[in-house]
Amino acid sequence: MPAPTATDTRPEVRQRAEAHLRALVGRDDAVLYDDQWAAISALAVDKRRALVVQRTGWGKSAVYFVATLLLRAEGAGPTVIVSPLLALMRNQIAAAQRAGIRAVTINSTNIEEWEPVHEQIRAGEVDVLLVSPERLNNPGFRDQVLPRLAATCGLLVIDEAHCISDWGHDFRPDYRRIRTLLGDLPDGVPVLATTATANARVTADVAEQLGHDVLVLRGSLDRESLRLGVMRLKTAEQRLAWLADHLAEQPGSGIVYCLTVAATQEVADYLRSRGHDVHAYSGQTDTAERLELESRLAAGDVKALVATSALGMGFDATLGFVVNLGAPQSPVAYYQQVGRAGRGTDDATVVLLPATEDRDIWAYFASLAFPREELVRQTLDVLAAEGRPMSTAAIETRVELSRTRLETMLKVLDVDGAVRRVGGGWVSTGEAWPYDAERYARVREAREREQQAMLDYIATDDCRMHYLRAQLDDPEAARCGRCDNCGGLTLSTSLSEAAVDAASERLARPGVPVAPRKMWPTGLAALGLDVKGRIAEGAEEGRAVARLTDLGHGAALRALFRADADDGPVPLPLLKAVIDVLDDWRPRVSAIVAVESATRPTLVGDLVAGLSRYLQVPVVGSYAIVDPAIGPGRGQANSAQRVGAVSRRYAWRPAADAPPDVLDGAEVLLVDDQCVTGWTLTLAARDLRATGAAAIHPLVLATTG
Template structure:
C-alpha cells in the first residue's frame, strides 16, 4: 500500500512508520508520533486510513491547523489515491458537496480546522454523526493542544474533549515535529491511558544553519539586497510583524527582486496564488509572517532567512523545517534584531486572557436578555475585537460561554481564572525566549542545540553549521546598498485612513453617535511618519513613545523626516493627489497631549515654521477628558474622547480667519483614530475646511 501511495516499487518504511501504522490498525492504540519535518507523518495516517477503510471502518477525521496545510494535504491525498475532503471557513460553498460525499461513504479522509469545533452549527448538526462514523482521529501539529506548545490556540483545547467523546475502540494519532519532553507528557495525558509514543531523531542533515548579527534593520536589509540572489533556489524570508513583511517585500521588489508579501492580512486568494508561485519557483521568496507556517509543503525549498528571531527554539525549528525536505542541502540564516525582545513581549501579553476582562464578558452576557454578537458585545466590555474573539474562545472551551447562532451567551456555569496555569505558561515563554538568545550566542553546534532543547536524546554536532564548519555566508554589507536601504527605510509616510462610520452601540455608553459620519464632519486621509513596528522609523518611535521615556521636544532626525513627509505629501504621493486632494493647508492646529505636551507642541510649531504657516494653537482639554478613561476597544476609545476637546476663544477667532480652508491637525500617536476623528469633527464644526491629520507614530 505504501508503494502504491508513493508510486515507487522500491519504497520502504522509515524507522517508526510501520510501528505507528501497526499500533493504530492492528491494536487500535492511541499513538503520538514526534518526528522531524519531512519524515513522512502523512504516510502513516494515509496508509492507516486505507487499511482501516478496507476493513469497513468509517473515514479518518484529521484536525489540521492551517488552510495552507489543508490544501496541501488534500492535494497529496488525491495524488496518493486517497479521497479527501476539507471543511473550513474558506470553502463554505463546497460544504454541501462534502456532506454529500460523506453520506455516500465516498470520502476516506475528512480534514477540519480546529475552529470548526467551536462553531455551534457544526458541533450540533455534523460533528456527532461524524464522530459516530470516524474510523481514525488524527490531531496534526499536536503541540498546539498543549499549554506548553509555542502557539496559544484555544480552539485546539477542544480536542481533548473531542477525544473523550470517541468510542474507546477508535484509534487516535497525534503528530508533531516540535515537542520537547514537557509537551510530550502533556499530550500523552490528553490522549488518555496506554499511549504509544514514537520519537525519532530531529536533526536535519540537509540544513546548514547560521546566525549573522548586524547593527540594525538597515544593515539587515542591505545584506538581503546584496545577497538574496546568492541563496539557493527559492525560499521564505520570515519577519516578526506584518509591517516588517510589507516593508521588506516593497523594498526588495523595488530593487528588482521577485518577492511577495504573505501575512495574516493577505487575502485568501492572494495567499493561494503566492503559495503556488513559490512552489513553481516563479518568485525568489515570500516575505512572510508566521501566517506561512505549519505544514506548508515545498520539498525543494532552498532557504529560510529570518529578519528577527522567533520567540522560541520550538517556533524557530518549526519554521526552518520548511526548507530542505526533499533536497540534499538548504540554507538557514537568522538575522536577529535588537527589537526582538520587545516584539516577543508584546505578542506574549496580547494573547493571554485577563481575569477582570473575562469576568466582565461573562457578566455582560449574563445580563443580556438574548445572545449577543461580538459587535453588540464590544461596547459593553473594554476589549478590542481580536482580543474579544480570543477570550470568547477561551471561555467557550472552559464552559463559561457558548455560541448560539451568530451570538454568544453565558452558560451560568461557575468560572474561575486559572492564574496558576497562565503563570506557568508565561514563565515557560520567558524561558523559551532566553533559550532563543542562547541559540543566537552559542559557540557550539546550532543544530545540536536546537534538537537538544527539544529533548532529542540523539542530538549531536551537525558538522555543517557556521559554528561547526565556519561561516558559510558573507558577512559584508555593500556601502551603496546600505545607503539605498537606509533611504528606503526612511521612506516616510503611512496613510491614515479616515473614519467614516461610528461604532455600533454607542448609545449604551452615553454617546449620541450612530451610523455614518457626515461627509462634512469627516477628516481627510492623513499621514503618519511611521508605525511602531516599522523596520525604518519603528525603533526611534518605540523609544520615543516608551512608558519610561521623558516628554521632550521632537528629536531633530524625526523633525527632518516629518518635513520630508510633508514635502512628499504636498507633491502628491498617492492617487488622491497633493494634500489628499484638499489643497495646501492654511493653518496648523495641534491636539493637546496629557503625556507628551512638549513633543506635540514642538512638532506643530516646527512644522508651521518650516512650512511658513500660521500655528493657530491647540484644542483645549475638557474636564470630561481628565475624568474619562479610554478603554481597549473602538467603542470605549471613542467614548473616552467624545467630549474630551473644546475650541477656546483664541482658537475660535483664529479659525474664523481661515474659515473654509484646509487645516493641518498635528498629533503625536495614532491608534484607533478616534482622537483625530473627534478633534477634526470639532474643527470642521467651527468653520475649518478639510482637516488633514498628521502624526509621528501609529501603534498598529
C-alpha cells in the same frame, strides 16, 4: 508493540501499508520507517491513540494517509484531520488524490463549498475531511456537523498538536474544542496527534489530553540537510543590504521570514528594487494570490516569498533556504520555521539576522496573553446580567478588551463550560469557573524563559542544531558538524556600498498612509452615544512618519515613545522626516489644530509650532483635554470603549485670540503624536467638521498599524 501470534495479520497489513505508501510518494522502492509502521499498526490494527513527535519532513502525513486507506478498506468512516495550516491542507489534498484518496476541506476560505462537502460526506464519497480549528467553535458546525462526524469518522487526526497545549509556542484556543470531540468519539475509533515542535512538557500535556493508553513515538529531531548560521549586523540597513547582496547565493527557492506584516511589504519592495524575484506574503494577502504564490514557490518559479509565520508549506515542497529577518520569540517556534527548508534536498541553508527591535515585537505579542481575572469576571457578570445571547461587539461596549483577546478568552471559557457560543452570540451557562492564576503565571514565565533561550541561541558558540534539539528535549541531541559554529557553514560578511546606500535611502523614506475610519463601532447606544453606521463627517487620508514596527524610522519612534522616555522637543532627524512627509504629501491646509497630550505636551507643542513656521499657517486651537480623569489610554483595547472614552475626554477649544468662525471653510492639519486606534483623530475630525471645517488632514509621528 504486541508480539505477532499465529493469527496475527500484521505482516500482511504491513505489505498492504507499504503498497499504499509507494502509491502516495510515487516511488517503487519506498518502505515505512519502523516508527511509521508502529504508528500505523497502533491505529489501523489496534485502534489505539498515538502521539507522534517527529521532525518536519519525516513523513507524519504518510502515517495518517496510509492508515486511512487501511481503515477505509475495512469499512471505517472517513478520516477527519484538524489542521491550522491552509497551505498545508492544500498540499495534503493534492498528495492524497495522487494515492486515490478522496479528500476535501472545510475552512474559512471556501464557505461556498461547505454544503456540497457535507452532501459528499453523507453520501460516503469522502475518505478524508480536513477541518480548520476555528470550525470546531462555530455553533452550527459544533451542534450539527461535529456530532455526526464524531459518530461516523474512522480516524481522527490532530495536526500541529502542540497547539492544544498552552505550554506550546503556538497555543490556539480553538484547539481546546478537540477535547470535546475526543470525549464524543465511540469506543474503538483511533486517534493520531502529530507535531514536529514539542518539548517534553508539551508532549506530556498533549498525551494527557488524548486520554489513557496513548502510544507516544518520539524520534530524533535532527535535520541532516540543514546548515544553520547567524549573521549579527548592527543596523537594519546592513541587514537589508546583506539580504540584497547574498540572496542570489542561497540554493534554490526559499522563504525570508519577517515578524510583522509591514516588514514583509517593506523588505519585498526593497529586494525587488535590487533585482530579486520576491513577493510579500502574510495572513492579509488575498486568498487567490496566496494560492498562486504558494504554487510558484513550490515550483521554484520565484526566488523567495517574504512572509510572516502565516506561510506553512506542505511536506512535498522542496526549499533550499530559510532566512529569518528578526528572531521568533522561542527556539521551538524558530525550529518550526527553519524546518520549512531542506525537505526534498540534501543541502539547505538557514540564516538568522537578529535585530534589537525583536524584543519590542515579542513584548507586543506577550501583551495579548490571557486577560487578568477581573476582566474575565467582568465578562461573565455582563453575560449573566444580560440573560440572552450577546454578540462580541455588544460585549465590547462593557469590557475593555480588544476584539481578538475577547474572542480568544470567550473560546477558552466556552470549552471550560462557563459560557456557550450560540446563534446570535454568547450566553452564560451559570457554571462556576476557576481562574487558574498559578498556571497562567507559569505559562508567562515559560514564555520569558523561551525568549531568553532565543537570545542565548543567537549568542552561543556551541553547535546550533545541538542547541535547538536540546531545547526540544531531544535525547539524541549531538553536534551536527554543519552549522557556522561547527565549521560547516561560512557566511560572507561582505556588504556592497550600493546595497547599503539603497537600504538607507529606502528606510529613511518616511511616510505611511493613515486610513480614516469608515464605520462607527456597533453598540454605542449602550454607552449613551447616538451614532451608528457609516461615518459621514470623517477625516481625509492622513500621514504618519512611520509605523512603530518599521525597520527605518521605527527604531527612533520606539525610543521616543517608550514609557520611561522623557518628554521633550522632536528630535532633529524626525523633524526632518516630518518635513519630507509634508513635501511628498502636499496637503492643502489653512489652519493647524493640535491634539492635546497629557504625557508629551512639550513634544506636541514643539511639533505644532515648527509646522506652523514651516507652512506659514496659524495654530487656531486644540482638541483639548476637558476631562483629565479619563486617562490617555483609556478604552484603547476596543473600538466601542475608545469612542466612549475619547468623547468624554476631549473637546474642540479655539485659541484665545481666534474669532468664532475661525474654522469656517478651513482645511485643517490635525496634528497628534501617535495614532493607535484612529478614534481620537476620527472624533476630532467630526467635531471640527461640525464647527465649520471643510476638510481634516491628520498628521502624526507614529502609527501602530
